[in-house]
Amino acid sequence: MASPTVPAKGAAEHKLPRTLIERLASHVASDGAETATIPTPFTGEPLATVPVSTAADVLKAYERAREAQRSWARLPVSERVKPFLRLSDALVDRRDEILDVIQLETGKARRHAMEEFLDVALCSLYYARRAERLLRPRRRQGMMPGVTRVRELRHPKGVVALIAPWNYPFALGASDIAPALMAGNAVIQKPDTQTCLSSLWVLDLLISLGLPRDLWQVVVGEPAEIGDPLIDNADYLSFTGSTKGGKAIAGKVASRLVGYSMELGGKNPMIVLDDADVERTARGAVRACFTNAGQLCISIERMYVHEAIYDRFVPRFAEITKNLRLGTELSFDVEMGSLTYPRQLDVVTRHVEQAVKEGATVLAGGRPRPEVGPLFYEPTVLTDVTGEMDLCANETFGPVVAIYKVKSEEEAIRRANDTEFGLNASVWTKDVARGRRVAARLEAGTVNVNDGFGAAFASYDAPMGGMKQSGMGRRHGSEGLLKFTEVQTVASQHFMDLEPPGKIGYDTFADVMATGIKLMKRLRVK
Incomplete structure (x- = not known):
């Protein structure tokens, strides 16, 4: 017995407004010399035409992103989260529009497009509520209580390259980009060409909600053309895709000692x-x-x-x-x-x-x-x-x-x-x-x-991620945001230096320090 079907309505249902497509296409980092046509999987008919980026376009996108990132990183975290606090309400208000976009570019059922909508709304809100706490300076225990005072600081990586997959383009784009931006970074995103419209849609929405225009750049094109400049200029890389693709990319970033996280294949x-x-x-x-x-x-x-x-x-x-x-x-x-x-x-x-x-x-x-x-x-x-x-x-x-x-x-x-x-x-x-x-x-x-x-x-x-050949690093949880930061330890010394005071010899100083270890253990200071 064949699976039953729900009869399709008219062909007009499988179209998007031309004004919407033109507005979204304007956010692609491209000189517009070349274009790509996106078909809808439901029918194979053309859905949209978007500009294609060149290697030169990627380099220009990095220049704009780095300039925007410097100003963005200087803002308090409380200011950086404001566009994302507004995002969940805006998504709810325009739910049908984004569900149509997701369905028409991926071919998935609406109930499964709804899962992407929920993921972006809830995940971005989670980080918007917690980013300030996760990123604030933290006191850490010093070597000598009261004498060595230590703070842990979190700085943005700089410009993050994010390669998003075609199967969940809205969720696995925006939900990873949101914490990277809140951490003070800029992002260069490469979505799959077939499913780039949903990323462009949420970028367009966030700009209207106060996100600086150049902070999130979208490049569209084939890896053979834009892959190397994308990877070679990143300060951190996030990739979701196949294990084979992840290994190839990891080899490129490893030589530059650049951090990365990857969610890869599964069985x-x-x-x-x-x-x-x-x-x-x-x-x-x-x-x-x-x-x-x-x-x-x-x-x-x-x-x-x-x-x-x-x-x-x-x-x-x-x-x-x-x-x-x-x-x-x-x-x-x-x-x-x-x-x-x-x-x-x-x-x-x-x-x-x-x-x-x-x-x-x-x-x-x-x-x-x-x-x-x-x-x-x-x-x-x-x-x-x-x-x-x-x-x-x-x-x-x-x-x-x-x-x-x-x-x-x-x-x-x-x-x-x-x-x-x-x-x-x-x-x-x-x-x-x-x-x-x-x-x-x-x-x-x-x-x-x-x-x-x-x-x-x-x-x-x-945290969410894979063991064995299924990935490196995690998304979600504190790591889903903190991985986009550089951690710095600042320690200050007070009252005495870490050497024998006055005329005390090193032998005596060593005895005092050794006795101090036992005392700190007994007092549970250490």
């Missing part, structure tokens, strides 16, 4: 324990696997189900999957949208076809749906997937999940950890304490108990 596991609630887990698994048509670094691609629950859970999960509503409509009725790029459709098709040819069983989906849109692929559930199939270990990044039966909790943990990746994981059980114990043994930067990925990702007070 994320979900463990269904023998006491899991079948209905709740099946519905949660659908969200975990098929949000944004599976084009999500933290979505689930491997599922390990205990044999005691397997025969009840798997048919129910497959049934719900078969009934997911596909469509191109700009409404919340659609449950799964399109893939974004033809190359992703090619990868998904190849992985599934190879697996089926070599013995995998299709329980749901398993085919493209060109009658819905050129890049649609049905949400797909497979069993009997073996180690030699590409689908088993390699990231598919599409609406496909493989289910494996396990005999024990120990087997599930071992197989979940049997991967080079370590980005996200999920555990389902009625016993939350048991779930937390299992979670602590999984080699993943975030683990969700009774949720697929949202509980950890949207908890902005906690």
Whole structure:
């Protein structure tokens, strides 16, 4: 049975106002000599034309950004956060406009575009409320209490280069850029050309809310043309994308001793324990696997189900999957949208076809749906997937999940950890304490108990990132802002110097200092 579809409205629904496109395009750092046409994945028809940046444009963008950053860094943090305090209200007031932009440039369902909207609104507000506290000077314990006084200071890095991905362009652009700017930096952002409109949209909005115009520069173009000047002039680099791409970029910045953070690929596991609630887990698994048509670094691609629950859970999960509503409509009725790029459709098709040819069983989906849109692929559930199939270990990044039966909790943990990746994981059980114990043994930067990925990702007070080949550094939490700063220690010495006073010899001074260590320990001063 094919997945049902939500009928599309007219072609006019898949357009953006020309005045909006022209205004957004004006924010690209480019002389305008070359342009690129962005198609909408829903139909393949042109959506917008934007200028393309050259290497010279990138260098000019850095000049403007550095000039703007010097003035911005001198402002009190309380002033720097004001545009971002205004941002959440402005986003709510213009919600429908940005949801349309996100859907039309990515092809995702509106409910999944809404997740991006919520992420930017809530994450930027989180940092706007806390930036002043996180960045204020802190007193630290000196070597000699009362004699050595120490303060820790935080300075901005300077100009941050941020390379944002195409799958969550609004969330993984603006939500990282906001703390970088609040920390006193300027930003040069390279969004993917296909999905640059949402970044330009929030930049346009922030300028109207008081952000200095040159502080956030957007460059658009191919890595072969603008990649080197972008990376070679950065004071810090933030990248979200593939592990292969991250390694190449890390090699470039390492030679300059420039800091970086990266969220990279994943082959994320979900463990269904023998006491899991079948209905709740099946519905949660659908969200975990098929949000944004599976084009999500933290979505689930491997599922390990205990044999005691397997025969009840798997048919129910497959049934719900078969009934997911596909469509191109700009409404919340659609449950799964399109893939974004033809190359992703090619990868998904190849992985599934190879697996089926070599013995995998299709329980749901398993085919493209060109009658819905050129890049649609049905949400797909497979069993009997073996180690030699590409689908088993390699990231598919599409609406496909493989289910494996396990005999024990120990087997599930071992197989979940049997991967080079370590980005996200999920555990389902009625016993939350048991779930937390299992979670602590999984080699993943975030683990969700009774949720697929949202509980950890949207908890902005906690760090989010990958272990193993899934990344370096973290976004969210205090590190999500402080990584964009240089830390400086300022220590002042009072009353006495760190050498023998007067005519006291070094032997006596050494004895006094050694005795002082024992005394400070006994008094718990140290």
